Amino acid sequence: MKTFTLATSAIALCIGTAAMADGHATKAAVLNNYADIAEANYTDSLTTAQRMQTTIETLLAQPSAETLEAAKSAWLAARVPYQQTEAFRFGNAIVDDWEGKVNAWPLDEGLIDYVDASYGGATDENEAAALNVIANASFTLSGETVDASNITPALLEETLQEADGVEANVATGYHAIEFLLWGQDLNGHGSGAGKRPWTDYAAGDACTGGNCDRRGAYLKAATDLLISDLEWIVAQWAEGGEARAAVIADEDAGIASILTGMGSLSYGETAGERMRLGVMLNDPEEEHSCFADNTHNDHFYNGVGIQSVYLGSYTGIDGRVVEGPSVSDLVAATDADLDAEMKSKLSAAVFALGRIKTAAEAGFSYDMMLERGNEAGEALIMGGVNGLIDQTRSIERVVAVLGTSIEVEGSDSLDDPEAVFQ
């Protein structure tokens, strides 16, 4: 059976005409605003990480309960802008290739520091799961002896990160720093985050957990590395940067990048990998920020980031608003009902994610929600999951209406196996 779908083509033509007619919502303008928002959002991530760096330097110079708490507060604040940037991750290869350095998760934290006996040791999947770099100045990794007497950003980045080809060997980024500030959360499904004592950074006899100087060196190296990684990504989105250039080079591909980022973060990543899996496994370690118990905020700000990208409006850490022509404008010019549907789905998802945040901040923590048989918790989390899945359906409709389509391509090694052997 053959059906004419000239309508789709006609719609595509209409976008072009309308965009030029009203002089605002051209695809080029939408893409420029998108890149401006990305730049602002990553700049905010850098600024808050630099504030964290200052508090960590104070902690290391004058270890105390107060200076540790100040560093933890700064880490929490730094997560607010960063989690919103995840809307830029999928769809922009340059971001996705870089992202593992700063936000890799989940991690086998025994690679880095001491862990509770219940953690166990090396596993079938990961021989380095309990390596404990902080306690060992020299060790064997993938059959080679590693000199770790100096803990430097290079050691973390080049030797330890994804050591032995295992993704759970996360040596860098926000979650490694989170572990060094909070320690393991040993409360299971009970409330409460990790309770690392400040004396883990104390000098001389006051030191707990052993090797306080090396722990401090690790924390400093991981923090410095995070800053340099964030500086790099900010530059990619600035005028003349590579990420910005890639997005504006081809208008249709650029619009498709925006929608791919929204859909992949909504569905496969946040709704699937990060949220639904945790509920189905009833595993308190399947929490995005399991040491700090900040998972409710991780998910919430993912939702906010996706919404900001669609609306073309970002609220910065200092209250400034970066906004302009948006995908929403493009859709509204073609199919006002679909634009209204998309907006309402995005709002509903942010609201559902906000319910999790509300309950968690009132004391019903995310790991309690994950416990087997905790129906209220499951309902809260699944409300967020369903909101994200639901909005993905509408994003697919937007893709169809804007006349872009999404093709999944394999990596070089998959597409051209002969290249691997040359």
Added chain:
Amino acid sequence: MMRFFLITMSLFLAIPVVADTLDMKPIVESHVLPRYQTLADETTELAMAADTDCSPESPPLIQTYHDAFDAWVGVSHLRFGPSEQDDRAFALAFWPDPRGSTPKSLAALIEDEDPVVRHVQDFAAVSIAARGFYALEFLLFDPQFVVSQKEAYLCALVKAVTRDIALSSAAILNGWRSGYGDLMATPGNDTYRTPTEAAQQVFTALSTGLEFTSQARLGRPLGSFDRPRPNRAEARRSERSLRHVILSLEALRHLATLVSLDDPAVAQAFDTAIKKAEGLDDPVFARLADPQGRFRVEVLQQSIDNIREILAVEVGPKLGIAAGFNSLDGD
């Protein structure tokens, strides 16, 4: 972090002027419903066999395990609608399991002699890692569990897992029969507003099924050239790894025939891939450390990726659709 290999998304403008419309009815009636019927039948047999004799030594139990698992692989690509409701498909098949949640969860149940196994309704609340075919495989084939001091509890656990598998399978079939099949076969409803949306769902399932077989079923044991990971092969304890690749390709070929409107290039690409898989003679991918053995698996993987490429480049545009978002997007 990338739990699967790199997938770069590239996007392009593709608006067909003329498109073929897919008739969804044959897809529902000759692909989806009979396959879920088989799954429901085989899992009922499995639960009955476990009820009669729960021992891992029981030949009828092992035979029905294999038959039911075969039936699951034949529908494992249909991850939408009734299979996603109440996490049924996840509860039937939790794999890959990079953190070893399945043995951990099972060991915890056995250690505590958790009374949750007494009633099948209660059992539905336990972690998906301790439910379904992959958990059952550990209980029937892994020495850690087969040789247990707590034989009575283990028996109750095997019965609970098989009953739960049968219940989830029956629930999916029932969902398709009592409404969802109609929603898909006759679009123009809130789930599928247009025939294109229904077609896109099936097209996504086809493409994602191929991606899963290529990247998880083959890609996980392949690991990297320097570090192959044969221990990550799917269902290797019951020596089903390669079998799953072949069964999934056969199921996907059946669906592809209906979706591609008998496109000869698609049929040929499937034949090539299936022939390569059948010629492997390495049932659990044990020979990946040997460059020759590895090369043959990589060639198979490439031939599967080639099918997906043909679907995306040739069949999709003809139908005026492209694959939508799937659960493998992201990490």
